[in-house]
Amino acid sequence: MKIVGRHDEAPGVKTMRLEFQNPADHEEFRQKYRTGMFGLYGVYGEGESTFCVASPETRTDYIECTFRQSGRVTSALANADIGDLITFRGPYGNRFPIETFHGKNLLFISGGIALPPTRSVIWSCLDQREKFGKVTIIYGARTVADLVYKHELDEWQERADVDLVLTVDPGGESPDWKNKVGFVPTVLEEAAPSPENCIAVICGPPIMIKFTLISLKKLGFDETNVYTTLENRMKCGVGKCGRCNVGSIYVCKEGPVFTAAEVSRMPAADL
Amino acid sequence: MITQEKYRSKAKKLLAEGSVKMVIGYSPGSTPDRRRPVFIRSFDEADQLVLDSNCIANLSGYLVSEGLLSDEKHVAIFLRPDGIRSINILAAESQLNVDQIIIFGFDTNGNEVRALTGEHAGEFSEFIGSIKEHPPEKSRDPLLYQIEQMNPQERFAFWKDEFSRCIKCYACRQACPMCYCRRCIVDSNQPQWINTSSHTLGNFEWNVVRAFHLAGRCVGCGNCDRACPVNIPLRLINSRMAEEVLDSFDHFAGLNPAQEPVLASFKKDDSETFIL
Amino acid sequence: MTRCLFSNKLENCVTLWRSAGYSVIGPVRKDATSSYAAVEHAADFDLGMVLPDRSIKELFFPQTEPMLHYTIKQQAINTEEFTPPAGKRIIFGVRPCDASGLSIDDPLFGWDYKDEYWFQRRNESVIVTIACTKADDFCLCTSLKLAPDSTNGSDILLRPLENNNGWQVEELTERGREAFSAIAELLQEASEPTAPLAVVPEMFNLDTCVAWLQNPENFESKFWKDISMRCIGCGSCTYLCPTCHCFDIQDEGDTYSGIRRKNWDSCSFALFTMHTSGHNPRSTQSARWRQRIMHKFNYFPGKFSVNSCSGCGRCTRQCPVDMGITETLQKISTLHP
Numbered sequence: 001m002k003i004v005g006r007h008d009e010a011p012g013v014k015t016m017r018l019e020f021q022n023p024a025d026h027e028e029f030r031q032k033y034r035t036g037m038f039g040l041y042g043v044y045g046e047g048e049s050t051f052c053v054a055s056p057e058t059r060t061d062y063i064e065c066t067f068r069q070s071g072r073v074t075s076a077l078a079n080a081d082i083g084d085l086i087t088f089r090g091p092y093g094n095r096f097p098i099e100t101f102h103g104k105n106l107l108f109i110s111g112g113i114a115l116p117p118t119r120s121v122i123w124s125c126l127d128q129r130e131k132f133g134k135v136t137i138i139y140g141a142r143t144v145a146d147l148v149y150k151h152e153l154d155e156w157q158e159r160a161d162v163d164l165v166l167t168v169d170p171g172g173e174s175p176d177w178k179n180k181v182g183f184v185p186t187v188l189e190e191a192a193p194s195p196e197n198c199i200a201v202i203c204g205p206p207i208m209i210k211f212t213l214i215s216l217k218k219l220g221f222d223e224t225n226v227y228t229t230l231e232n233r234m235k236c237g238v239g240k241c242g243r244c245n246v247g248s249i250y251v252c253k254e255g256p257v258f259t260a261a262e263v264s265r266m267p268a269a270d271l
Numbered sequence: 272m273i274t275q276e277k278y279r280s281k282a283k284k285l286l287a288e289g290s291v292k293m294v295i296g297y298s299p300g301s302t303p304d305r306r307r308p309v310f311i312r313s314f315d316e317a318d319q320l321v322l323d324s325n326c327i328a329n330l331s332g333y334l335v336s337e338g339l340l341s342d343e344k345h346v347a348i349f350l351r352p353d354g355i356r357s358i359n360i361l362a363a364e365s366q367l368n369v370d371q372i373i374i375f376g377f378d379t380n381g382n383e384v385r386a387l388t389g390e391h392a393g394e395f396s397e398f399i400g401s402i403k404e405h406p407p408e409k410s411r412d413p414l415l416y417q418i419e420q421m422n423p424q425e426r427f428a429f430w431k432d433e434f435s436r437c438i439k440c441y442a443c444r445q446a447c448p449m450c451y452c453r454r455c456i457v458d459s460n461q462p463q464w465i466n467t468s469s470h471t472l473g474n475f476e477w478n479v480v481r482a483f484h485l486a487g488r489c490v491g492c493g494n495c496d497r498a499c500p501v502n503i504p505l506r507l508i509n510s511r512m513a514e515e516v517l518d519s520f521d522h523f524a525g526l527n528p529a530q531e532p533v534l535a536s537f538k539k540d541d542s543e544t545f546i547l
Numbered sequence: 548m549t550r551c552l553f554s555n556k557l558e559n560c561v562t563l564w565r566s567a568g569y570s571v572i573g574p575v576r577k578d579a580t581s582s583y584a585a586v587e588h589a590a591d592f593d594l595g596m597v598l599p600d601r602s603i604k605e606l607f608f609p610q611t612e613p614m615l616h617y618t619i620k621q622q623a624i625n626t627e628e629f630t631p632p633a634g635k636r637i638i639f640g641v642r643p644c645d646a647s648g649l650s651i652d653d654p655l656f657g658w659d660y661k662d663e664y665w666f667q668r669r670n671e672s673v674i675v676t677i678a679c680t681k682a683d684d685f686c687l688c689t690s691l692k693l694a695p696d697s698t699n700g701s702d703i704l705l706r707p708l709e710n711n712n713g714w715q716v717e718e719l720t721e722r723g724r725e726a727f728s729a730i731a732e733l734l735q736e737a738s739e740p741t742a743p744l745a746v747v748p749e750m751f752n753l754d755t756c757v758a759w760l761q762n763p764e765n766f767e768s769k770f771w772k773d774i775s776m777r778c779i780g781c782g783s784c785t786y787l788c789p790t791c792h793c794f795d796i797q798d799e800g801d802t803y804s805g806i807r808r809k810n811w812d813s814c815s816f817a818l819f820t821m822h823t824s825g826h827n828p829r830s831t832q833s834a835r836w837r838q839r840i841m842h843k844f845n846y847f848p849g850k851f852s853v854n855s856c857s858g859c860g861r862c863t864r865q866c867p868v869d870m871g872i873t874e875t876l877q878k879i880s881t882l883h884p
Contacts, residue, residue, distance in 0.1 A: 044617040044624065045805050047798045049823075070823045072460045085624050206826055232828070233820055235796045238660035241812070242793035243819050245838070246828070248846035253659055267766050270828050270838070300869040302684045307869035308777040328868070332779070436580060438610045438811065442781030446867050458818050467797050468611040468810050498867035500783040501601065502579035 001088045003080055004062065009148040010141075013113060014078050015054065015066040018088065030060045032091055035098060035124040036117065036229060036257040039090030040237050041065055041077060049073035050234040052256070053091055054116035056123035063088065066116040066148060092237045093256050096121050096227055101199045105133040109212055111184050111204030112141045115148050117229050117256075118203045122156075129161060136163040136193050140184040143172030165191055184208055185215040195220040201227045206271055213260055226260035230271070246270050274386045275322035278349070278375045283314040285347055291373055295333050295348040297326040308333065322349065324379045329492035331357040332448035335366050347373035352387070352402060353492040355395050356525025357448040360488055360532070362392065366451055369393070369528045396527040403523035415507055431471060434478055436501040439469040443505055444481065446498035449488045456480060482508045487516040487533035490525050551737040552705065552730075553713035557589035560730045564637050567729040569673070572606065573639040574599045583638060583645075594640050597683045598859060602789035603645040606638065607668045608652075610786070610811045614664075614796070618804040631667050637726055639675045643697040643704075644688050646676045647857035648789025650700030654851040655792055664809070673726040676701035677714065682745035685860030687873050690751055693858055695744040703727060706741040715741055750873050751880040753844075753854070758884045760845040766837070770882065774875055775836035777868045782813035784862035784871065785839070790855045793819070814838050840875055 005017030020026035035057045042048035049071065055064035069078040080086055098121065106125060110118040118139075125132050137156060141147045147166070156164045167180035167187045180187050184204065200221055202212050209228055216226055232244040232251045244251040247266045263271070282294040298309035298319045306325045310333075311317050331354045334340065350358070355376060362369040369392040376387030376395060389395045418426060441457070444450040457465045457477060465480060466473035489509040496506040516522050519542050522533040552560070561571050565587075573592045575584040582601035586592060613629045649669070656662040679686075679695035688694060698704050702723030705714035716734060718724045727734070759765055785791040795812035799805050812819060815835050821827045829835050847855035856872060863871025 044619060044626075044807070045798050045800045045802050047807075048796065068823070072463070074823070075461065083622070085619075085622060087624070205824065206828075231822070233822055235794070235812075239658060240656065240660070240662060240792070241795070242814065242842075243812070245842065245846065247841070248849045267763070267841075269767065269834065301863055301871070301874060305869050310776055333777075433578070436578075438786050440782040440786040440813070441816075442779075442783045442867060445779040445781035466799055467795065468799065468808050470611055473611075494867070498779075498781060498783070500787050500865045504579070 001063065001086055003082050003084050003086060005064075006082050009066060009150070010146045012069045012078075013066065013146075013148055014069065015064055015116075015148075016077070016080075016086075017055075018063045018065070018086070019061075021085070029063070029091065033057055033060055034091075034095035035120045036095040037091035037093045038234075038237075038252075038256055039063070039065070039088050039092065040234070041067075041073075042087040042089070043073060043076040043080065044087065046076040047073045048087070048089065048235070049077070050237065051231075052117040052120060052229070054120050056120050056127060057095075058124050058127035066113070066119075068113050089237060092252060094254065096124075096201065096257050098124055101125070102131045103133065103197075105194075105196075105198040106135045107193050107198055107200040108135070108137045108139075109184060109188060109200060109202040109204070110137075110139045111208040112146060113148065114203040114205065114208075114231070115139055117231075118201060119149060119152070121201055126162070133197065134163070135161065136165070136191070138165045138167070138184060138188055138191060140167040140169070140182075140187060141172070142169045144168055144174040144177055146172070183211075185211040188212060188215050189218065192219060195222065195225070199225050199227065203229050209263075210271075213263075216260070221260075223261035223264060224259050227257060228260065228263060229256040230258060230263075231256065274377055274384045275320070277386060278322060278377075279317050279320050281375065282311060282317040282320060282347060285345075285373065286311065286314040286317065290345060291347045292342075292344040293339075293346050294320070294375075295330050295346065296320045296375070297322065297328075297330075297349060320349075322377060322384055324382045324384060326351075326377075326379075326384075327493070327497070329354045329357055329448055329490075329494050331361065332446070332451070332494070334358065334372065335361060335448070335451045340367055340371050343368075343371065345371050345373055347375055349375045349377065351492075352376070352378055352395075352399060353490040353525075354448075355387075355392060356399060356490040357492065359392055359399075359525040359528045359530065360449065360490070361451070362528035363530050363532055392528045399523075399526055403517075403526065412504075412507055412510065414504060415511060418507065430478075431475075433503050434474040435471065436503060437469055437474040437478065438501060439467065439473065439477065440500060442498040442500060443495035446494040447485070448492070448494070449485055450481075456484075478503075478505075478508070482512055485509050486512040487520070487522055488524050489513050548736045548738050550716045550734045551708065551713050551739065552716055552734055553737075555712070556730075556733040557592075559733050561586065561589045563730050563733070564726070568635055569726065569729075570634055570636045571639060572636055583641070592640055594677065597679070597681055597686065598642040598645065598861075600787070600861075600865070602648065602787055602859065602861060603638065603641060604648060604652075604789045604791075606672070607649065607665055608792065608794075608811075612664065612809045614807045614809050616804070616806050617800070619802060631664050633667070633671065635671050635673070637673045637675060641674050641676045641701070642679060642859070643676050643695060643699070643701070644686075644693065644857040644859035645789050646674050646700035647688075647693055647697055648700065648859070649674065651790045651851075651853050651855055651857060652792050654853070655847075658851075673702045673722050674700060675703040675705060675723070675726070677705045678707060679745040679747075680707050680742045682747045683860075683864075685864040685871075685873070686745070686747045686858065687750050687860050688858035689747040689749045690753060690873075690876070691854060691856055691858040692753060695747060699857075708739045709742045710739065711742065713737075713739075747858075751876045753876070755884065756876045756879045757844055757848075759879050759882055760841060762884060765882075766841075768882075770878070771833045771837045774878060775833040775870070778815075778832045778836055778870055779868055780815050780817065780832050780835070781867060782811075782815045783865050783867070785813040785815055786811055787861040787865055789857055789859055789861075790843070814842070836870075836875075840872070843872070844876070 001018040007015045040048040235241045239250045239253040285291040294311040297306040300307040581599040656665040702720040704717040843855040
């Protein structure tokens with residue numbers, strides 16, 4: 001796939017827009033891709049790395065991915081320039097069943113570099129805004145600089161049909177920060193969205209997910225109405241290599257999207 | 272049997288009075304001639320300890336398991352002379368504090384087991400020095416003589432054949448008390464110094480790099496050799512390197528806890544046969 | 548009267564099979580270790596060993612295998628996929644546990660994406676298994692509800708004759724029949740009795756163990772820490788296991804050309820599950836050993852209806868610290884479910 005766009009989101013975090021080189025591959029992607037699925041992005045000579053497709057299922061002319069430069073593959077990806085070719089395998093995994101969210105209020109909760117998978121669902125829903133009720137987005141990062149998709153956050157903030165709550169961890173605020181300061185679960189409890197007819201989608205680091213699930217429970221959310229994605233280490237993406245296993249689940253095939261009810265049946269210590 | 276009883280009662284006493292939190296020793300294994308490492312934490316478990324000529328493994332690697340010694344409490348451990356040398360090196364490399372270690376020293380000769388005199392690492396220095404001066408007879412592997420007779424091509428072919436079996440399980444590394452790095456060089460991928468694949472190049476890279484890392488540090492305990500599931504004679508490489516270091520620098524690894532690591536220290540009279 | 552293959556005809560068999568286009572593989576002892584390897588003559592077989600040190604797995608799922616070759620030139624990436632070398636082969640003298648191991652992994656390599664590396668080799672291999680007349684202290688097939696004459700995964704089962712001069716032939720599959728039709732002239736009808744099978748004592752009650760493993764409360768049991776304290780986290784049990792199938796994918800090369808490879812990997816290694824962020828779902832050796840046991844006897848059977856263990860005992864046999872599945876399950880079977 002060819003890199004056609006490249007954007008620095010936050011220190012070490014980049015978004016790339018990729019276009020298919022082969023029309024048949026593109027058509028297959030259009031047919032298969034639904035929000036929540038992931039892919040393996042690769043640079044020959046370095047390897048492949050797994051992350052979600054950050055663009056929504058309503059926009060399939062391209063693929064967008066957002067990643068933090070941290071390992072061998074992501075460093076190579078980060079060094080790739082517009083016009084360079086990289087590889088994509090996928091889309092793999094299951095999806096957020098957004099057609100079952102029709103007519104419901106949506107609550108998106110996300111932390112740090114985990115906004116990309118949430119963003120894919122958010123846009124998939126906002127692109128057919130009329131089908132959903134109230135949309136609330138709670139997004140937090142360690143510091144103001146670590147917030148990703150800043151221009152889209154501005155856009156959501158301005159939209160009358162979206163409630164956006166932004167927060168940074170204590171100490172991460174900048175002098176001109178006008179939004180909240182506090183950890184995501186705390187901010188969520190303050191915002192206290194109603195569980196009535198509401199679907200929650202949460203993505204974040206394991207520790208955030210753990211405490212956010214507790215907060216949602218406190219607010220009265222039913223575990224079956226809470227969705228999350230598990231971002232495990234993967235290599236093959238097709239249920240063979242074994243490393244994404246959590247209990248009997250192959251996250252790459254049966255996930256990455258799970259309801260909180262499904263997650264609660266997994267061995268907690270292995271998450 | 273006498274030695275076993277002696278150390279069992281010593282273990283019970285130390286555990287009962289709380290002067291050690293754990294005794295690392297041997298217990299019966301899954302067959303009559305197998306012994307397995309055991310961690311005894313209370314005096315009533317101490318009867319599981321056995322000591323006989325089947326107790327071969329060098330247990331010193333367990334001392335550097337994460338967190339074991341961080342509470343500054345004492346631990347007792349069964350060690351043969353090679354094991355005592357290992358903890359001397361670990362101490363010299365700042366991996367553990369020997370004052371926390373109570374040594375249950377023993378040595379074997381055929382089926383005979385005898386206790387070594389001493390309790391703390393420093394007390395064995397003289398004894399280890401005597402091993403350096405008078406290495407036990409027949410300790411040199413006959414295969415080494417054979418390999419030395421080979422020309423470089425034959426030697427290369429010999430090791431290529433041996434390494435061709437390597438499956439890169441890294442059991443040699445995991446079994447080695449000297450391989451305590453939290454992140455081994457083979458696990459680093461920026462850059463990827465060593466191929467992870469077990470083809471000829473990858474296998475040579477791994478085994479040669481390991482040999483160099485052990486030069487002047489290996490005590491010849493044989494843990495790697497016994498752990499290797501495909502029976503590559505790893506002992507040959509490391510014992511030959513030890514001879515080389517002894518000849519070049521008069522360094523016998525693990526003489527005492529204060530001995531400077533030979534390849535990490537510089538002496539004016541170090542022999543330099545290849546620079547200048 | 549049963550059809551028999553007599554040992555003195557084995558050399559002729561090897562010749563006939565080879566001239567019929569099969570490569571012939573069997574248990575071979577070379578240097579200090581034994582494995583299933585190609586032979587030219589029947590005399591190269593070592594049919595006396597309990598079982599080879601290395602499992603049959605590597606003939607189907609090699610420790611390292613190229614997947615594709617890439618070249619990059621002026622904004623064009625060319626890739627060429629490697630497929631396993633084609634060719635019919637007969638693997639003679641396989642142990643029932645090794646053969647069962649293959650059939651255990653079939654569903655895993657076959658669900659969803661069908662692993663062509665595995666299945667091409669499976670389809671081209673004839674597994675000629677010899678029932679066991681001897682076992683050692685580590686064999687545990689009976690504890691896994693298998694037996695010294697299990698037929699799972701085999702195309703032919705040979706039952707050793709009492710006089711140790713040949714085998715009764717049981718054809719199990721079409722592939723096996725075809726391979727044996729090539730040597731039909733060498734088979735003889737005979738009424739010699741078969742040798743008694745190896746006695747493999749049952750080491751634990753599998754159902755009791757599985758019940759304990761399935762109880763979610765036991766996931767956090769202190770048992771896991773105690774049993775795995777001496778585990779040094781080497782991967783030998785997983786690498787020698789005929790059913791362990793985890794792998795890694797690695798690129799070797801530069802920005803111009805190179806090879807993408809599939810290499811064995813192991814759940815015993817800390818890096819196996821480590822996230823880029825540093826978070827590791829299985830950060831302790833006890834969590835990794837628990838995963839291995841759970842995977843084999845709880846998760847895998849839950850998914851594929853078969854235990855991921857064929858009772859070969861290699862894990863214990865080769866363990867540098869004398870651990871293994873037997874000890875763990877023996878202890879579990881004494882615990883309260």
